[in-house]
Amino acid sequence: MVAAKRDNALMVVACDARASQGGVLPGMPLATVRAMHPAVEVIDHDPHADAVLLNAIADWCDRYTPLVALDGAEGLLLDITGCAHLFGDEAALMRSLTAALTRQGFETSAAIAGTAVAARALTRGAPRSIVAPGDEARAVAPLPVAALGVDDAIVRGLRRAGLKTIGEVLARKPSELAARFGEEFIAVLRQATGDDDAPISPRRPAPDYVVDKNFPEPVATTDVILPTLLALAKLLIAAMERSGKGARQLVASFFRSDGAVRSISVETGQPVTRVEVVQRLFAEKLDALADPLDPGFGYDLIRLAASVSVTTTEAQRGFDTTAHQAEDVALLADTLAARLGARRVVRYLPQDTHIPERVALAVPVQHCPPDAGDAPWPARADIPPLRPLRLLQQPEPIEVLAGVPDGPPAQFIWRRVTHRVTRAEGPERIAMEWWRAAQPGLTRDYFRIEDEDGARFWLYRDGLYEIEVMPEPDGTGQPRWYMHGLFA
Amino acid sequence: MDGARHSMLARLKGEIDRLESGTAETLRRVPLGHAEADAVLQGGLVQGALHEVFCDGAQAPAATGFAAGVARLLADQRFLLWIRQDFSARENGELAMEGLAELGLDPRRIVMVSAHDADSALRAAADALACNALGAVITELWGDTRAFDQVASRKLTLAAQDSGVTALMLRIAAAPQASTAETRWMVRAAHSPPSEDWGAPVLDTSLIRNRHGQTGRWIMEWNCDACQFREPQTHSRLVAAEVADRSVRTSVTSAGQRLAG
Numbered sequence: 001m002v003a004a005k006r007d008n009a010l011m012v013v014a015c016d017a018r019a020s021q022g023g024v025l026p027g028m029p030l031a032t033v034r035a036m037h038p039a040v041e042v043i044d045h046d047p048h049a050d051a052v053l054l055n056a057i058a059d060w061c062d063r064y065t066p067l068v069a070l071d072g073a074e075g076l077l078l079d080i081t082g083c084a085h086l087f088g089d090e091a092a093l094m095r096s097l098t099a100a101l102t103r104q105g106f107e108t109s110a111a112i113a114g115t116a117v118a119a120r121a122l123t124r125g126a127p128r129s130i131v132a133p134g135d136e137a138r139a140v141a142p143l144p145v146a147a148l149g150v151d152d153a154i155v156r157g158l159r160r161a162g163l164k165t166i167g168e169v170l171a172r173k174p175s176e177l178a179a180r181f182g183e184e185f186i187a188v189l190r191q192a193t194g195d196d197d198a199p200i201s202p203r204r205p206a207p208d209y210v211v212d213k214n215f216p217e218p219v220a221t222t223d224v225i226l227p228t229l230l231a232l233a234k235l236l237i238a239a240m241e242r243s244g245k246g247a248r249q250l251v252a253s254f255f256r257s258d259g260a261v262r263s264i265s266v267e268t269g270q271p272v273t274r275v276e277v278v279q280r281l282f283a284e285k286l287d288a289l290a291d292p293l294d295p296g297f298g299y300d301l302i303r304l305a306a307s308v309s310v311t312t313t314e315a316q317r318g319f320d321t322t323a324h325q326a327e328d329v330a331l332l333a334d335t336l337a338a339r340l341g342a343r344r345v346v347r348y349l350p351q352d353t354h355i356p357e358r359v360a361l362a363v364p365v366q367h368c369p370p371d372a373g374d375a376p377w378p379a380r381a382d383i384p385p386l387r388p389l390r391l392l393q394q395p396e397p398i399e400v401l402a403g404v405p406d407g408p409p410a411q412f413i414w415r416r417v418t419h420r421v422t423r424a425e426g427p428e429r430i431a432m433e434w435w436r437a438a439q440p441g442l443t444r445d446y447f448r449i450e451d452e453d454g455a456r457f458w459l460y461r462d463g464l465y466e467i468e469v470m471p472e473p474d475g476t477g478q479p480r481w482y483m484h485g486l487f488a
Numbered sequence: 489m490d491g492a493r494h495s496m497l498a499r500l501k502g503e504i505d506r507l508e509s510g511t512a513e514t515l516r517r518v519p520l521g522h523a524e525a526d527a528v529l530q531g532g533l534v535q536g537a538l539h540e541v542f543c544d545g546a547q548a549p550a551a552t553g554f555a556a557g558v559a560r561l562l563a564d565q566r567f568l569l570w571i572r573q574d575f576s577a578r579e580n581g582e583l584a585m586e587g588l589a590e591l592g593l594d595p596r597r598i599v600m601v602s603a604h605d606a607d608s609a610l611r612a613a614a615d616a617l618a619c620n621a622l623g624a625v626i627t628e629l630w631g632d633t634r635a636f637d638q639v640a641s642r643k644l645t646l647a648a649q650d651s652g653v654t655a656l657m658l659r660i661a662a663a664p665q666a667s668t669a670e671t672r673w674m675v676r677a678a679h680s681p682p683s684e685d686w687g688a689p690v691l692d693t694s695l696i697r698n699r700h701g702q703t704g705r706w707i708m709e710w711n712c713d714a715c716q717f718r719e720p721q722t723h724s725r726l727v728a729a730e731v732a733d734r735s736v737r738t739s740v741t742s743a744g745q746r747l748a749g
Contacts (some may be wrong), residue, residue: 168736188679272633327601328621329567336601336612348585348595360585376597385590385712389556390549390581417546422679423686448687454677456687457544473612485644486581488553488591488677488710 003030003408004045013045018105030270038461047073058103058203059261062253063301064097068115072149075123077116090130098128104259109421113139115336116200116392117191121147121166136194149186154181168194173334205303207251211235218257218298225254225293225302232304233278245251245432246271254293255301259480267342268334270327271312276302277331333365342366350377354430356484386428386448387439388458388485395482398459405478406465408447414483417453427461442468457488514725518561520708521716528704529671535562536652537644537670542696545661548580553591553689555626555658557710559716560593563623564652564728568593571601572628577661579630591689592715597623600723606635610644617647617655618671620657624654632662641667664696672697678707688712690720 002014010030019040024033024039026121031041049191050073064087080093087093090112090253090299102109109127113119117135122129125143132413140147145167146155157180163169169177178186240247250272251265257440266281280320286293337345347368348360408424426447432440442463447459462480463469469479519532526532533539559568570583585595586708587673601616605610606629613627625660629636634659643669648655657669664672674694680686689710695703708717 100705224574303503325567325621328571328619330624332569332616333599334618335615337732340601340603340608340612346600346602348598348600350585351597356584356586358594359585361598375596377585377594384685385587385689387586387590388549388581388584388689389552389587389591389689391584391587392581394577450680451688454679454690454692455549456677456680484586487687488549488691 002045003042044164050074056201056259056261057106058254058257059263061097062261063212063255063303064093066210066305067200069200069202069203071116071120075120077119079200079202084293086385094128094130100259101328114194115147115191117188118194119151121192131276134194136192137170140192141165141170148192150185154185156180167349178482200363205307206451207307208245208309209240209247209306210303211239211305212301212303213302214307215298215302216415218300220295220298222293222295225286225299226279228302229304230275230480231277231488232302233275235280236304236306237273238273240309241273242308243380244311244313245306245309246273247278247309248272249306249308250278250281251307253301253303253305254295254299255303256296257298257300258296260296264289264293266334266338267308267366269273269330270334271310273312276332281338284335290341330365330405335368337364350375353433355433356387385487388456389488390486392484392486395460395484398481400459400461400481405471406445406461409449409481410457412449412481412483415456421449421450421451421457421458422452423450430460446484457483458485458487459483491675498574499626506722518564519689519716520558520561521711522706522708522717523710525605525693525695525704528702529698533558533562533654534670534671536609536648538648538657538668539654540657540659540664540667540669540672540697541662542659542662542672542674542682544565547676548576550673550691551572551658551660551690552583552628554691554693554708556588556591556593556704557689557715558625559624559656560591562625562656563636564633565594565598566597566623566641567621568598569601569622570598570602570628571612571616571626573603573606573609573630576630577602577629578706590712591710592712600681606633610635610640613655614643614647616700617644617653618651620651621652621683624632626659628658629662630660632665636667638668641669643684645669647681659731663668669697670699678720681709683721706749 002012003010006012012024012026012028012030012146014026014035015024022037024037030042054070054073054076054293057066058070061076061078065078065080065083069077071077073099081388084090084093087096092113094110096146098108098110107485109120109123111119111127111129111131113131114124114133114136118131118140121140124147126139129139131139144164145158145166158169163172173243174186177189186337187196191198213228213232222444247268248271249262249265249267253261253263255261264285266285268281272278275316333345342364345365346362347365349363350360351359353359396414399413400409402409408426424447427445429443430447431443434440444460444462445464446458449459451457460482462482464472464478469477471477516533516535517530518535520529541551541555541558572583583600585598588598590596590642601612603612609627609629613625616622616625628669644655663676674696676692678690678692680690691708691710692705694705695704707720709720711718
């Protein structure tokens, strides 16, 4: 029995079959139940854990149809249009589903009907029923109004008016009901009788292409995974090829016989049209998983889906080698990204700014716009390089000895090493972009420095002396210096 | 019997010589642009081989510059894959695209890969070297590592030979160790020549291993315009392009004469 605090009193939220035989009903105060059955076992209500579990079950239900929707906090709606024949017929599908869930330790009630509302009402009022199309009104008529899943206030209102079953409500004129309970209730009623239908909202969009492999006996070895994926990839690619599609994102789902589902997805920059590529990407991805696939008691279904697909044009490779160089590099990037993660394989795109740390924007190769290779980088200004080869991730504060407060440094200490400056060039003044932020920061005066060992540095003074940074008579308020980059 | 054995041995030796000279001929060498170094390297650095660049922890920028220059020469406008260990970026900063562009490399042709550790960096390098669309693969590792042993270096060498993609190892704060590298360099920064527009990379490079020749030590300057190394220039702007086969001293005096004239 599960209890939670509602309106400052502990109420029963849910109870099992034994408890209801003892007269316990959801909605009763816990104190009453305790008085009736002092030995009752009470568990605190944990809505979050319930939601997680329901989502896991919904994941598992993906094996019956790609369109699975959550129905409130305790139900699932499956749109099985066009799926039933894969399992024999509708009755066989429902038997298979409920039997599997019972094996997993859940109590279920299921029903099949032409509309979502009718099916919901039937699961609550008459489980295991399968209603033929057009027969909904007759099937739901004897059910209590509460089975519709509408607001409690409406149910109470109808009961007070003496309308207990859906059939009694349907006998009333819709205009009377609408005046009392609102248009929405009428819409629900129309859906319950099959006069109207509303689509369910699936948890995730249906993939464009799906192929499955069922195992009559669960397979518990990991070496079967890659060959199975290869076989599935062949089917999938063949199906996609017929409609001229290539996959940009592939998801492999592993359904364990105990109900756990694990999905692994790989993304590519170029649409995949070749089986070897699919196999290689998944081999990399499975190899690099932080927590590897755990077959547990074995998989009984492995599925491969193309969740994002784009139209591809079959192009013959010409003799021009530069054209497919980029393609080969993209393929390599996909492989490396599958293993290391997309954010670790990047290209840099120039940005329209003069703040040194923002000039180059790292973009994952897979997400690079196709014309990224064309964006020109600003031309070099003059002979000696004015920008460092390596830019520190964060400018590092340094201690500087300067001849004059707004002049170049004569000596500085960086990372506990003293460097004596032999040559300095600057300042190159870079003002922050006031149009981007309200507090853009101080103007930087950059200096190119060479020390006595020949090492070349790029450092800056933060703030204009006596304009942005005001020195105090006691020696404080001096501008700070930072090391920002290193020249070759 | 004995004679037959001798003749067979001679034949096999001849076969081996032919194979060896044959491979040596098919290797493409790219001149660095520094006359003396190119002479020692018998024409330049070999493409499709493993080259190593070592440096002290504090000399990372200089070694980066040298590796970037060598990669620019060997990759020859093709894509460049730069694999770096995360720790190296934390310690020595990220590779700056503006700076690379100023050295004459094209940031649009650079793909950057960040690896957690030396193992994954080397694995990525081995995969990348199989992709012959690339010009060069630079693997930047920080510190001494057990991951890059003889076996790993052999793997990279073979992969580079098969595809013709040059493998460059940039070993920051690491001590040179035995490997199958074609050449091994030790790089540190050198003083800029006394001129007004100082700042181009001037590097003190030591060739400490050369599989097919002698070693040596030279001061090289990277010429950002010609995208080649050269002898350091005492005068800032040479009027004419320098002649490739002139020694350091003559080039210095000629520069001086031009200055006087």
